[in-house]
Amino acid sequence: MAGVISNSTPADWRPLDPENTIYVDLKKGRVVIELAPSFAPNTVANVKALVRDGYYEGIRINRVQDNRVVAWEFPDADVTNAARRIKHGKSTLPPEFERTIDQAMPFTPLPDGDVYAPEVGFCGDFPAARDTNTDRIWLIHEYGMVGVGRDNAVDSGGGTELYVIIGQAPRDLDRNVTLIGRVVQGIDLLSSLPRGTGAMGYYEKPGQYVKIKAIRVAADLPPARRTNLEVMRTDTPAFHDLIESRRYRREEWFHVPTGRIEIVNIPIPVRPAARVPAH
Amino acid sequence: MAGVISNSTPADWRPLDPENTIYVDLKKGRVVIELAPSFAPNTVANVKALVRDGYYEGIRINRVQDNRVVAWEFPDADVTNAARRIKHGKSTLPPEFERTIDQAMPFTPLPDGDVYAPEVGFCGDFPAARDTNTDRIWLIHEYGMVGVGRDNAVDSGGGTELYVIIGQAPRDLDRNVTLIGRVVQGIDLLSSLPRGTGAMGYYEKPGQYVKIKAIRVAADLPPARRTNLEVMRTDTPAFHDLIESRRYRREEWFHVPTGRIEIVNIPIPVRPAARVPAH
Numbered sequence: 001m002a003g004v005i006s007n008s009t010p011a012d013w014r015p016l017d018p019e020n021t022i023y024v025d026l027k028k029g030r031v032v033i034e035l036a037p038s039f040a041p042n043t044v045a046n047v048k049a050l051v052r053d054g055y056y057e058g059i060r061i062n063r064v065q066d067n068r069v070v071a072w073e074f075p076d077a078d079v080t081n082a083a084r085r086i087k088h089g090k091s092t093l094p095p096e097f098e099r100t101i102d103q104a105m106p107f108t109p110l111p112d113g114d115v116y117a118p119e120v121g122f123c124g125d126f127p128a129a130r131d132t133n134t135d136r137i138w139l140i141h142e143y144g145m146v147g148v149g150r151d152n153a154v155d156s157g158g159g160t161e162l163y164v165i166i167g168q169a170p171r172d173l174d175r176n177v178t179l180i181g182r183v184v185q186g187i188d189l190l191s192s193l194p195r196g197t198g199a200m201g202y203y204e205k206p207g208q209y210v211k212i213k214a215i216r217v218a219a220d221l222p223p224a225r226r227t228n229l230e231v232m233r234t235d236t237p238a239f240h241d242l243i244e245s246r247r248y249r250r251e252e253w254f255h256v257p258t259g260r261i262e263i264v265n266i267p268i269p270v271r272p273a274a275r276v277p278a279h
Numbered sequence: 280m281a282g283v284i285s286n287s288t289p290a291d292w293r294p295l296d297p298e299n300t301i302y303v304d305l306k307k308g309r310v311v312i313e314l315a316p317s318f319a320p321n322t323v324a325n326v327k328a329l330v331r332d333g334y335y336e337g338i339r340i341n342r343v344q345d346n347r348v349v350a351w352e353f354p355d356a357d358v359t360n361a362a363r364r365i366k367h368g369k370s371t372l373p374p375e376f377e378r379t380i381d382q383a384m385p386f387t388p389l390p391d392g393d394v395y396a397p398e399v400g401f402c403g404d405f406p407a408a409r410d411t412n413t414d415r416i417w418l419i420h421e422y423g424m425v426g427v428g429r430d431n432a433v434d435s436g437g438g439t440e441l442y443v444i445i446g447q448a449p450r451d452l453d454r455n456v457t458l459i460g461r462v463v464q465g466i467d468l469l470s471s472l473p474r475g476t477g478a479m480g481y482y483e484k485p486g487q488y489v490k491i492k493a494i495r496v497a498a499d500l501p502p503a504r505r506t507n508l509e510v511m512r513t514d515t516p517a518f519h520d521l522i523e524s525r526r527y528r529r530e531e532w533f534h535v536p537t538g539r540i541e542i543v544n545i546p547i548p549v550r551p552a553a554r555v556p557a558h
Contacts, residue, residue: 172525194471
């Protein structure tokens with residue numbers, strides 16, 4: 001894989017759009033989330049509105065479930081106060097679990113099948129599944145993906161609770177939760193947090209909560225304070241080479257190259273941006 | 280799943296065998312590993328011999344790679360000294376990547392296929408894959424599985440380096456490394472460790488190493504100091520019900536039950552033992 005990256009050209013990479021990037025700043029560092037407006041336009045817009053309304057001010061990580069998720073939402077006692085700050089956002093939204101396939105968005109399929117979906121691959125540089133019979137496509141739950149928590153009603157999640165997958169891909173959540181993007185840097189700051197000992201990994205004592213210093217849209221920070229990253233495009237020959245390098249591990253260490261690959265085992269490379277976007 | 284467990288009978292559970300259980304005691308608590316002698320008889324015997332020879336005394340966790348592994352081995356400078364303690368064990372062993380199918384060992388197959396292997400399921404209460412055409416069966420790499428690190432030569436790993444999977448199942452390691460068991464309690468003590476910043480997650484400074492207080496075979500501790508657990512058997516109607524409860528999530532929260540399940544998403548339940556084994 002290192003060879004594929006070193007052989008790539010600048011055109012194989014795409015800088016993050018500051019307007020669709022969110023920073024979650026913790027004491028130990030920054031978590032960078034790339035948003036996926038192509039898949040969840042209303043929810044992404046709403047999360048950005050909640051950020052800009054100041055809704056998340058004072059929010060803390062209150063749930064760390066091993067091999068599952070890190071999540072943050074206000075405890076019941078604080079929700080009303082936080083909701084008062086909402087001006088442009090909404091507390092809840094209709095779900096965006098899946099969407100109609102857009103032929104204008106390239107889809108890079110994987111050749112080895114999937115247990116859960118008719119077809120999996122990459123679309124818009126995110127891991128996705130699709131069903132060409134029903135003309136539907138959706139983001140899949142895997143390590144680093146970011147979603148909006150909800151209650152039993154499908155329209156009860158709009159972004160007031162956010163979660164990040166930190167374990168084995170819980171694919172049974174696909175099409176059950178609106179996914180809004182993925183962590184492209186800093187996931188280790190979340191995955192190494194102490195696990196909550198309550199049911200579903202909730203911290204049992206407020207003293208365990210992990211402070212979030214700020215959640216901001218990258219575009220709202222002066223350029224000098226942004227974390228400029230670029231993501232490898234998934235619709236290029238270089239990315240096709242990357243897929244093959246993972247299907248057939250050529251390193252001398254490997255005794256049996258599998259010749260197969262599952263979508264959750266293909267990383268989408270991210271690196272410091274060579275070019276900083278002008279806007 | 281909670282319903283399946285509460286409806287289970289004592290016969291659906293199997294106490295851990297103290298002779299095939301290893302404790303890795305850290306400052307923060309105990310990691311309990313169930314060994315799998317049916318799959319790796321020589322390597323399991325060797326790891327126990329290394330434990331009893333005192334080989335691991337003073338060993339520290341020196342590698343924590345995000346979404347991948349926690350591992351411990353002596354740094355090069357200390358290997359020679361540690362090897363002097365070996366009396367009954369060996370530094371290296373031929374690999375036990377797979378074995379011939381044993382018809383006497385029940386295999387509980389999963390119905391929804393697998394990307395990597397012709398068939399997957401449970402055998403000896405471990406996750407396994409098999410190929411009935413070649414008559415071979417092997418343990419699979421998933422969250423919590425424990426393996427012996429090796430160099431490029433397949434016979435270079437005998438247990439002097441041990442690792443635990445703490446991320447997305449790296450199934451391309453199947454049949455490339457000898458797996459010796461799985462963590463049945465305390466994985467969160469490993470998965471929440473700070474990530475190493477060196478290549479492959481190695482800690483770059485010895486000050487970051489995580490002390491291991493002791494590694495012992497459970498049988499070598501007096502009964503009062505053991506952690507007595509029982510594992511749900513995977514060859515029973517109760518476990519079949521558990522599989523179905525994961526394939527079709529009936530909880531009200533689920534909008535779309537997948538009707539499918541991947542092996543890595545089926546937990547093998549573990550709980551405090553109702554009956555403590557006599558020996």
